[in-house]
Amino acid sequence: MIGDGDRPTWHFDRGTELTVTLMLQDAEAGGDFDIAPAIWPHDDTDPAPLRTVLEAQRSDLVRRVPCSPASIVIFRGDRSVHRVSEVTGDHLRMMAVMVYEEKPGVVGRPDVNAT
Numbered sequence: 592m593i594g595d596g597d598r599p600t601w602h603f604d605r606g607t608e609l610t611v612t613l614m615l616q617d618a619e620a621g622g623d624f625d626i627a628p629a630i631w632p633h634d635d636t637d638p639a640p641l642r643t644v645l646e647a648q649r650s651d652l653v654r655r656v657p658c659s660p661a662s663i664v665i666f667r668g669d670r671s672v673h674r675v676s677e678v679t680g681d682h683l684r685m686m687a688v689m690v691y692e693e694k695p696g697v698v699g700r701p702d703v704n705a706t
Contacts, residue, residue, distance in 0.1 A: 606669060616684065629671055
């Protein structure tokens with residue numbers, strides 16, 4: 592859950608082959624999903640495109656994905672840097688996030704799971 596004033600930073604879902612998000616409840620305002628798809632292919636040593644996204648307020652490499660309750664987004668979380676824009680208002684932004692690992696039995700960090 593993401594509440595008033597929360598703004599997760601740009602990040603990758605390390606080690607996950609596939610990330611699936613299901614929007615359960617919109618925030619009152621904000622909470623947009625921004626993603627730069629396939630920006631880190633892991634075999635390319637040039638960090639310039641990633642640096643452009645991280646340092647710029649906006650970049651043509653970034654896509655804003657509209658989400659409303661029941662929206663599903665499927666993406667390569669390990670290769671696509673992503674974030675949620677700042678949330679404002681009293682309504683929490685709630686999502687179910689599912690990640691698929693290559694190895695069975697992998698469990699996420701408790702602090703990450705709680706958010």
